[in-house]
Amino acid sequence: MSAKTAPQTIVANKTTQDQLRAFIERIERLEEEKKSLSQDIGDVYREATSNGYDKKIMRKLIALRKKEPAQIQEEKDLLDIYMQAVGM
């Protein structure tokens, strides 16, 4: 595979230098957008917290909403069994 065999030579000319720079800058821009979204998410959690909602429980709720009801019930049942098994 030529893509794998010439890693040292690929950055030797202007065109490939520009190409590499373009890839890097695209990734950096996308990473910036991701960071900005993470901050937005933090802001929503802060707003919710200041309205009396619990962040940890909200996270659990969001995780649960990704699952099927049957899966939730199965995990709940299994957790109950395990808790009983260790005397909780």
Next chain:
Amino acid sequence: MSAKTAPQTIVANKTTQDQLRAFIERIERLEEEKKSLSQDIGDVYREATSNGYDKKIMRKLIALRKKEPAQIQEEKDLLDIYMQAVGM
């Protein structure tokens, strides 16, 4: 702090139920956008890889571009000293 003392009662009426739902849905939308950006980043890395660039080295380069030149040099020097210390 009333925000902390009434966690059980806060979801008891329609208005607060709607409010909680709105917070949850805002977070879910933002998380979706973040996921989509992660996929876009993956796509750029795949495109770069197919053009012969090494993903691991690109990641290192992006991390280095966030640092000051003096910091890069300092870490490089320290790493050299540590490598010598363990006989590398």
